[in-house]
Amino acid sequence: MGKTLAEKILSQKSGSDALAESIVVAEVDLVFAQDTTGPLTIRQFQTSGFEHLANPNKTALFLDHAAPSPNYGLSSDHILLRRFAQQTSCLIFDVGDGICHQLVAESLAKPGDIIIGADSHTVTAGGLGAFATGMGSSDIAIAFGLGKTWFRVPESIKVVVTGNFPGGVYAKDLILHLIGNIGANGATYKALEFSGDTVDSMAMSQRFTIANMAVEAGAKAGLFAADNITKDYLISQGRGNHYQSVFPDADATYEQTINIDVAELEPTISKPHTVDNIVLARELKGTEIQQVFLGTCTNGRLEDLAIAANILKGKKCHPETRLIVAPASRQVLLAAIKAGYIQKLIKAGAVILPPGCGACLGLHQGVLGDGESCLSTANRNFRGRMGNPRAFIYLGSPATAAATAITGKITDPREVV
Amino acid sequence: MLTGRAFKFGDNISTDHITPGRLAHLRSNLPELAKHVMEDADPTFASRVTLGDFIVAGANFGLGSSREHAPLVINMVGVSAILAKSVARIFFRNAINLGLPVLICDTDKINDGDKLEVDLIAGTVNDITNGNRLTFSQIPEVMLCILGEGGLIPYIKKYGDFRL
Ligand code: SF4
Numbered sequence: 258m259g260k261t262l263a264e265k266i267l268s269q270k271s272g273s274d275a276l277a278e279s280i281v282v283a284e285v286d287l288v289f290a291q292d293t294t295g296p297l298t299i300r301q302f303q304t305s306g307f308e309h310l311a312n313p314n315k316t317a318l319f320l321d322h323a324a325p326s327p328n329y330g331l332s333s334d335h336i337l338l339r340r341f342a343q344q345t346s347c348l349i350f351d352v353g354d355g356i357c358h359q360l361v362a363e364s365l366a367k368p369g370d371i372i373i374g375a376d377s378h379t380v381t382a383g384g385l386g387a388f389a390t391g392m393g394s395s396d397i398a399i400a401f402g403l404g405k406t407w408f409r410v411p412e413s414i415k416v417v418v419t420g421n422f423p424g425g426v427y428a429k430d431l432i433l434h435l436i437g438n439i440g441a442n443g444a445t446y447k448a449l450e451f452s453g454d455t456v457d458s459m460a461m462s463q464r465f466t467i468a469n470m471a472v473e474a475g476a477k478a479g480l481f482a483a484d485n486i487t488k489d490y491l492i493s494q495g496r497g498n499h500y501q502s503v504f505p506d507a508d509a510t511y512e513q514t515i516n517i518d519v520a521e522l523e524p525t526i527s528k529p530h531t532v533d534n535i536v537l538a539r540e541l542k543g544t545e546i547q548q549v550f551l552g553t554c555t556n557g558r559l560e561d562l563a564i565a566a567n568i569l570k571g572k573k574c575h576p577e578t579r580l581i582v583a584p585a586s587r588q589v590l591l592a593a594i595k596a597g598y599i600q601k602l603i604k605a606g607a608v609i610l611p612p613g614c615g616a617c618l619g620l621h622q623g624v625l626g627d628g629e630s631c632l633s634t635a636n637r638n639f640r641g642r643m644g645n646p647r648a649f650i651y652l653g654s655p656a657t658a659a660a661t662a663i664t665g666k667i668t669d670p671r672e673v674v
Numbered sequence: 675m676l677t678g679r680a681f682k683f684g685d686n687i688s689t690d691h692i693t694p695g696r697l698a699h700l701r702s703n704l705p706e707l708a709k710h711v712m713e714d715a716d717p718t719f720a721s722r723v724t725l726g727d728f729i730v731a732g733a734n735f736g737l738g739s740s741r742e743h744a745p746l747v748i749n750m751v752g753v754s755a756i757l758a759k760s761v762a763r764i765f766f767r768n769a770i771n772l773g774l775p776v777l778i779c780d781t782d783k784i785n786d787g788d789k790l791e792v793d794l795i796a797g798t799v800n801d802i803t804n805g806n807r808l809t810f811s812q813i814p815e816v817m818l819c820i821l822g823e824g825g826l827i828p829y830i831k832k833y834g835d836f837r838l
Contacts, residue, residue, distance in 0.1 A: 391764050
């Protein structure tokens with residue numbers, strides 16, 4: 258019987274016939290936590306009585322959510338993580354290295370891997386054909402100690418994407434459109450598997466954007482086959498030897514198939530306070546925006562900064578709208594400097610944050626004021642997400658973000674380019 | 675048998691409503707963090723909830739981030755179970771891992787403030803206030819075992835490994 262991507266990877270790693278709905282135990286190729294979930298993970302690890310990691314070189318800690326730390330409480334958590342890394346010899350990525358999911362994509366994840374992280378957007382690595390999913394601190398602590406965990410093998414929803422993206426429309430618009438259609442609950446406990454002509458020629462950065470947001474429809478994983486584009490990406494990262502092709506079987510069983518023709522899409526926005534609350538950007542024309550945030554594990558990659566920099570080149574942000582930019586990693590920042598994107602953004606009025614999560618989760622570096630609205634390229638617009646329950650968050654693509662920064666109002670990017 | 679009052683919430687209560695990111699500096703100070711439980715959904719909840727009470731929610735409870743602090747502080751303030759129409763995947767796993775039961779049932783039939791009796795073994799919710807009797811769906815065997823041991827950590831301490 259043919260297998261989906263999820264079934265294939267889980268079968269291979271569990272050494273059993275892992276068909277949808279079965280429960281399997283599988284070894285993990287990478288297990289990680291970040292600075293807001295790591296401290297509890299370490300305490301649970303110690304409470305469980307573990308002294309050693311099952312696999313120090315497959316265990317990683319990331320200091321990215323509060324980086325650099327805005328207060329002593331979080332600074333103490335950072336110290337705890339650094340000490341743990343020293344004691345156990347696990348991998349550690351410190352302040353300024355970048356967002357965990359971007360670093361996993363750049364340097365750790367391999368096609369066919371099973372990856373679990375104490376962060377819901379662990380699904381991002383599905384972009385390169387890894388079965389990657391988020392879990393809580395207890396599950397991660399046990400995987401630190403045992404090197405494995407249990408999974409319920411998810412049913413898969415096949416998303417077939419065809420057509421050419423119209424100008425001004427991107428992967429972000431596609432995934433917002435999909436989540437709007439199936440709802441924030443539409444793929445709960447399931448895997449979303451993306452295929453079709455458009456996906457076959459889609460750049461890795463766009464695949465990561467889509468995989469990243471699979472969890473916003475409740476999905477356990479957002480999966481792409483590992484093909485030649487994946488291979489070229491790994492080669493560009495100096496990891497060509499990490500490539501293996503991973504494809505679903507032609508006769509795999511899917512719970513349902515959703516077809517999307519991207520030629521019909523328009524720039525899309527999700528309105529406060531749920532991600533599935535979508536409208537077209539042009540329908541919100543005139544909505545005043547005080548802060549534009551470009552970055553995050555969804556859209557903080559080099560290609561995203563390029564799109565925004567090219568729209569903002571030679572222009573200025575609206576005087577009543579501030580633009581905050583957080584590159585997803587050190588590598589992204591260096592490449593963006595080299596390509597001249599950072600200079601263009603700064604000249605247009607942007608503030609550049611260090612690589613990391615920045616303003617995304619409301620800790621620091623761009624907390625919204627009462628009644629303020631933000632157009633963000635992130636993945637979540639829940640009430641209070643950016644540090645203030647009396648503020649409003651709209652989600653859109655980097656192009657929509659750049660266009661909005663120029664006019665100070667939500668703007669369809671096709672109007673400014 | 676669990677007994678307590680129902681605290682009713684709507685659909686899509688995220689982990690940001692339960693434990694907002696702006697309070698991340700309190701995550702290593704759980705008693706302090708617990709004082710803010712559910713703050714962005716109902717700022718009065720923390721001062722009103724008492725030992726044994728239930729959170730009764732709509733669809734997709736606990737969506738969003740993987741922070742286990744969300745079910746942890748709900749557990750700490752004495753909530754004995756969460757009843758919801760549906761629950762997000764990571765939150766579900768986290769709650770069970772902490773020994774906090776999550777029961778899927780038709781919560782429309784329960785009103786805010788109702789007195790409830792939950793029989794975990796029989797799988798029933800008895801709304802004493804309005805006389806409704808509901809059944810909740812069974813959770814996977816592996817999660818039942820974890821819940822039965824009081825959570826994942828005691829489960830692993832006892833068995834040393836996953837037992838399927
Ligand atoms: S950028 Fe935002 S969504 Fe991504 S890991 Fe950081 S806080 Fe989470």
